[in-house]
Amino acid sequence: MLFGILGETRAWHDDGTEVPLGGPARRALLALLLIRPGEVVPADRLADAIDPDAAVSAHALQSQVSRLRKALGSGAALEAAGAGYRIVVAHDDVDACRFERLAREGRAALHAHDAERAAALLREALELWRGPALAGIAESETAQPAAVRLEEHRLGALEDRIEAECRMGQPAAFVPELRELVGRHPLRERLAGLLMRALFAEGRQAAALVVFEETRRHLAHELGADPSPELVALHRELLSADASPAPGAPPAQLTAFVGRADEVTEVAGLLRAARLVTLIGPGGVGKTRLSVEVAGVAADDVCFVELAPLRDGAGLPQALLRAFGLRENGLGMGDSSQPPVDRLIAALSDRMLLLVLDNCEHVIDDVAALAARLLAVCPRLRVLATSREPLGITGESLWQVKPLDGDAAVRLFTDRARAVRRGFAADPQVVSRICAALDNLPLAIELTAARTRTLDIDDLAGRLDDRLGVAARGIRTMDERHRTLRSVVAWSWDLLSESEQQAARRFTVFAGGATAESALRVCGTDGETLELLVDKSLLEMAEGRYRMLETIGAYGGERLDAAGERESVQHAHAQRILELVRTADPHLRRVEQLEWLPVLTAEHGNFLAALRWAVEAPDVETGLKLLASASNYLWIRGVSASVAPQAIALLEAVGDAPPAGLGEEYVTCVLLAASGVVGRPVWQRHRATAEKVLAAAWSGGRPGRYPVGLFLWMMRSASEADPLSAFALVSSQRDCSEPWARAAARYVSGFGPLGEGNTALAERIFATALEGFRSLGDRWGTALTLDALAGLAGGRGDRAQAIALTDEALSLTEQLGAVEDTVDLLVNRGDYCIGEEAATARADYDKAAGLARRAGSSTCLAAALRGLGDLALLDGDLAEAERLYGEVLERVDPHWVRSVGTRVRTLAGLGRIAEARGDHAVARTRYGEAAQSVAVMGAEVLDVLRLLGLSESIVESVVGAVSPR
Structure with a gap:
């Protein structure tokens, strides 16, 4: 006979027919006896299970036992024993016992790395469940512990089964099931970890990190606890890894490679001998596919750059920066003075890499010039280009790609x-x-x-x-x-139908492909038509996006012009992108920012195309709205400089007065125009007008429409000779009704008392700002505020607190992919350690310098080199310290607010070197320059120097250099 308590209590004969057990009292009695077959259950516990709210007499209990014994017949022995009863059946005849055995064996197989056997055992175990354990009596005091234990085992077995099946492959397939389970069990850390890994395998690293953040919040709110070390370790693992292909990874191929295996070997061999190889041949001959296959065997580190979306060569350096995953500026708006080509050179100078430049023919001259320069100064770089014609530069080896045999x-x-x-x-x-x-x-x-x-x-x-x-x-x-x-x-x-032709020609306005929703909207078509175009090889579908090959796109573009639809379709495209960035904008200031940043990154090419159209049309209103709505994304991702030329062009069209109703859009346009290499004249021309417009938009406690613009205004103005008006404007919003603007204003207003030496008040204000940013889930503002609080802790000598706060900020900048800001934080952490743990400080400075070089960030590298210079000075190596400090002054950006500390420390270090050499006149000059670098911000020199952690003797020297004798 078989028994079941995983659901309603039931029993079956060996032939499968069900045993008529009778009413709920007998089923409850049997269920309690079957929890542990063969063990005696006291009579009072059995009576409680039959009816928890009534006193069941011994006679009544005996009556129920007799009836149950009669129902079971010879299938089970129900015996009186001492003061209770027991049932004697084989353990495997009870579904709960069989479940627990199978679950144990499945977990053991999982631990032994036999995922297939584990999955089979665990599936068999879980299939035994027909409903809640001990249904009908689970809430009774007697049965509740057993029911809870069984349900816990069930959940554990479910976790084991999912993990086993994930190990067998396709973990992303379990995302829906895991999301549902995590929703029902938000405090279950193992489920959260499994969902994070599944999302990561699906290429959704940002979504995986969001799951960690939500779990952390649930644990803190419900239990007052932090995530377990295992979940924290997984979080760090995801931060340091990348499930999806790198930004410049070769495109995934959906079809088999046919007919060119020998060519792959020969071209790969040619690349070992020559640093520049160009695959030439007509369109459609297979150059791109051959380059992808060659890249897969010729190098471990590959960056693949698709140049077909470029309209001209002006955007070539920015395209390469994006392909390398490099930001054009940090969160603090730094490094805007360094041209993109210089950033590329700095990033590639000592990196062994194969750079694949695909579809060069329409920007051939610019590609040739850039490739020649990169190859000349980056000795470990190799380039594989595809083009319909040679680049025509020294050292180029050509490979003619011929049709298939x-x-x-x-x-x-x-x-x-x-x-x-x-x-x-x-x-x-x-x-x-x-x-x-x-x-x-x-x-x-x-x-x-x-x-x-x-x-x-x-x-x-x-x-x-x-x-x-x-x-x-x-x-x-x-x-x-x-x-x-x-x-x-x-x-x-x-051969296409009219509706298919219409969709195909309209699709050509997309740059870098489109999601199904965008394609449907802009092309004015339906999903069936898009799928037919895929079937007929006019479109490709990969990674959730439709794409069109360049050759087909060129023909389709001609058809679009012939149909007289280009203007209207490009307008529809621009409006769709505007709708997308507008929708995303508020989410970028919330916990969802890690989900939305990749969405906008995937649409970056389309955003640039829409912006170019708005500039060329011209459609000033759409252009300004595009820039304003995307400004938060552009700053966080560090690609603001990529739109500076378009922003400048829009300002030229606008003139000196902003269009009616577009004041804030005009302000963000000014900020973005000023982020480029040639942006300073634009800033000087428009700053006064923009500040008036911004003040009007955020007056009277009424929030404006673009909170990030207000915050960035302060960041951009802080290095000006008169930053106080900008400071007052931003800090006036600390009681604003818009939560992100309120947190940002409080962050900014903390620098007021800080500059006046009131560090206690500054810390309270920063703590309030931190609470605001954290409540929203914004990692950007949280990281900036943690850094400010760490600086205060370091300034008062609380090194442990400063390091802990910096570590937390580092975890956030790593999530955002903010390399420059990570460098800044590493340098700051080194500064907190330098006095007591020089080796630890050196490790941070070295790591920061390596990251800065890889990112091609001159200003960030300057900060790291300053730290290494301080170490050399501590070691008494004056020549090395002087060399490093000199390189810092060559690299540091004097117009960037976050560079002030680097410049001040460097000048103070040079003053100390001069003092050590007995050259007091030079020392006084250097200290005076350091003081002036602080004073230009309107802050108290003495307080800022102490906040930077400089010793009292150095502080006195610097202050003395500008004080009356």
Whole structure:
């Protein structure tokens, strides 16, 4: 006989027929006896299970036992024993006992790394459950502990099963189930960890980090506890890893590579001998696919840059910076004075890397100039380019990519035809004739093979003959092959329905692909039409985005112009992108920022395309709104400089007076224009007007529409000769109704008492700002405020607190991918350690310098070198300290507020060197320069110097250099 208590209590004969147990009293009695078969259950506990609210007499209990014994018959022995009863059955005949055995064995298999066996055992165990354990009596005082224990084991087995199945592959498939479980059990850290890993495997690192943050909040709110060391370790692991391909990773390939294995080997060998190899050939011959395959075998560190979306060569350096995952400026708006090319050189100067530049022909001159410069100054760099013509620079090796040979062409056609038509089979000679008519060009073959879904092979061959004019062709010139490919694209296009043609030509306005929603909106089509275009190889679908090959896009663009639709479609595209960035903007100041940042990053090419259209149209209103809505994203991601030329152009169109109703948009445009290399004249011209507009927008306690603009205004103005008006404007909003603006204003207002030496008040204000940012889940503001609090702790000598706060801020900047800000924090942590743990400080400075060099950030590198200079000075190596300090002054940006500390410390260090050498005149000059660097901000020199952690003797020297004698 079999028994079940994992759900309603039931019993079955060996033949599967159910045993009639009777009413709920007998079922409750049996359930309690079956919790631990063979063990005696006291009579009072059995009576409580039968009816917790009534006193069941011994006679009544005995009566129920007799009836149950009669119902079970010979299937089980129900015995009186001492002051109670027991049931004698085999443990495996009880579903709960069998479940626990299988769950134990499954967990053991999991620990032994036998995921397949573990999953099978755990699935079998969980299938035994039919409902809540001990249903009907689980709430009774007698049964409750057992029910709780069984449900806990069930949840543990469920976790084990999911982990086992994740180990077997496709962990992302379990995201929905895990999300539902985490929602029901928000304090279950193992479930949260499994969901984080599953999301990470799905390429959604940001979403995984959000799960950690939400779990941390639940634990703190419900239990007053921190996450376990295991979950914290997983969090750190995710921060230091990257589930999705790197920004410049070669694109994932969805189809098999056919026919060029030997070429891959030969080109890879050529790259070992030559530092620049260019794959040349007509469009559609397979240059891009060959470059991807070569990159996979030729180098461990690869950066793949798709240049087709570029309109001209002006954006080439920024495209490379983005591909390398490098920010153009830090959160504090620094390094704006360093040209993008210089940042690239700094990042690549000592890095062993293969740089793949794909589709160079339309920006060939700019690519040639940049490649020549990078190769000249970056000795470990190699470049693989694809183009329809050579770059034409010294040291270039050319590889002519030719059409496939006959056999490979037939294999490719057959492979792609079978992908759209199961069981495809055709006379190889007919297929060979088709491929020959297509000059064996891979793209032409793929487009044509896609038509086998609806066309017979003989019909297809006949139509191609009519279209191309001949049945087969021999070797012809490159120009003729271009014409062949164009004819095939045109032929494929002509076979589309009108609705398909309309969607395809409208899709060409996208730069870098589109999500389904965006494609549907801008193209004015439906999902079925998009899927048909994918089936016919006019579109590709990968990683949740539709994309169009460059050759097809060029033809489609011509059709868009011919239809007279370009202006209206580009307007629709710009409005869609504006809607997207507007939707995302408030989320970037909340806990969801890690989910929305990747969304906007994926649309960066489309954003730039929409912005260019707005500038060229011109549509000043759309352009200003695009910049304002995306400003938060642009600053956090550090790519504000990439839009500076468009911002400057918009300001030229605007003139000196902002358009009516677009005052705040005008202000953010000024800020973005000033972030570029040539932005300072623009800033000087528009600053006064912009400040008046901003003050009007945020007057009377009424919040403006773009809180980040207000905050960035203070950050940008702080290094001016008269920053106090900007400071007063921002700090006046500390009681604003907009929560993020309120937190930001409190953060800024903390610097007022700080500059006056009232560090206690400053700390209270910063703590309030920190609470505001944390309550919103904004990592950016939280990191900045933690850094300010750490500075206060360090200034009063609380080194442990300063380091703890800096560590927390570091974890946040790492989540944001803010390399420059991570460098700043590492340097600050080194400063807190330098007096007592020089080795620890050196490790932080060295790490910071390495990150800064990799990021190509001159100002950040200056901060790290200053720390190393301080160490050299402590060691008595005056020559090395002087060399390092000199390099710092060459690199530091004098217009960046966050560079003030670096400059002051460096000048003070040079003063100490001069004093050590007995040159008191030079020492006084250096100390005076240090004091002036502080005074320009309107702060008290003495208080700032002490806040920087300088010794009293140095503080006295600096202050004395500017004090009357």
